[in-house]
Amino acid sequence: MDDPTGIVKPAMNPYETVFMSGTASGLVLLFGLFALLWLASLAVRDASLVDRFWGAAFVALAWWYAVLGGVPRPLAARVLLGLVTAWGLRLSLYLTWRNWGRGEDYRYAEMRRRHGARFGLISLGTVFLLQAVLAWVIAMPLYAGLALGVPQPGRAGLLWLGLAAWLVGFGFEAVGDAQLARHRAEPSRRGTVLDTGLWRYTRHPNYFGDALAWWGHWLVAASLGAGWTVFAPLLMTFLLMRVSGVTLLERKLVDTRPAYRDYAARTNAFFPGPPRPS
Structure with missing residues (x-):
């Protein structure tokens, strides 16, 4: 239909239309x-359910985006979907098992x-919807x-580089979590500092692995033209290192476990490396 004003409007870019509607629907879903x-x-x-x-x-969002993308899907897209699904399900299942009844x-x-009685409403914005946006x-x-x-x-090559990064990151995260769970399960080690296995080389192998896995996701996506989304793994790494991960947990550990100070003095906080002399 012609515009009654006589002004010819440029056609909307189909890419922009799909992008805006797709990301908006993802946010609504979350x-x-x-x-x-x-x-x-x-x-x-x-x-703590959050x-x-x-x-x-992320698994729910990835599958929703895959539906938007339709079929057939290129190999890199199928790999990306599989990696995110494995990462997300492992993390949620592990945290549910670890925190059950605690x-x-x-x-x-x-x-x-x-916050007292106001916590319920406050938590909607500052905990749940904030995490949805992140x-x-x-x-x-x-x-x-x-x-x-x-x-x-x-x-x-970015596909295979991303897959390699993801495998290393997923391994660090899963093995680090398993080693910590085994350490906590032994009564004789309760209250002691875990400084063996991957924990000998970094104080937070699970957080490092988490970040590396997301760099793997990004590299695979970059092989599909998504290199501009590099802000996403950067944000995840920043959150793990400076906000909800290392910084927050270390503040508690230093206060509650005196031996942790010596461990911190000889062990890298995030990136793995050889232990320093005590």
């Missing part, structure tokens, strides 16, 4: 899922004590790769 999770947390009085769902949220995490318990931003390589991605000439 808001809905995290809102339901918030309601569940009110029922059981445990905001941590257990973190990995699964009550609310100390971070949320402190917030609940500080997950949406971090998952941008998944959208660009799964919903829009097209194999780029000369970039096939």
Whole structure:
């Protein structure tokens, strides 16, 4: 239909149309899922549920984006979908198993004590919807790769480099978690510092592995033209190193375990490296 004003409007770029509608639908999906999770947390009085769902949220989003992308999908897109699914399901299942019956995490318990009756409503924005937004931003390589991605000439090597990075990162994360769980399960080691295995070379092999796995996701997505989403693994790495990961946990460990100071003096905080002399 002609514009009655007589002004000829340029056609909307189909790429922009799909991009805007696709990312918007992903954010709506996450808001809905995290809102339901918030309601569940009110029922059981445990905001820690949000941590257990973190990995699964990326799985749900990845599969939604894959649906938007349609079929057939290029090899790199199928690899990306598989990697994210394996990473997210392992993380959510592990955190659910580890925290089963342990009550609310100390971070949320402190917030609940500080805010009292208002905590329920406050947690919706500062915990649940905030994590939904963070997950949406971090998952941008998944959208660009799964919903829009097209194999780029000369970039096939990024697929294999990303797969290698993911395998190393996933291994660090899974093995590090397993070693820590085994250490905590032995009564004779309760309260001691784990400084063997991967923990001999980095104080947080699971966080390092988590970050590296996301760099792997990004590299695979970059082979599909999503290199511009490099801000996503950068944000994930920053959060793990400076916000919710290393910095927050170390503050507690230094205060509660005197031996941790000596361990920290000889062991890298994040990136693996040979131990320093005591």
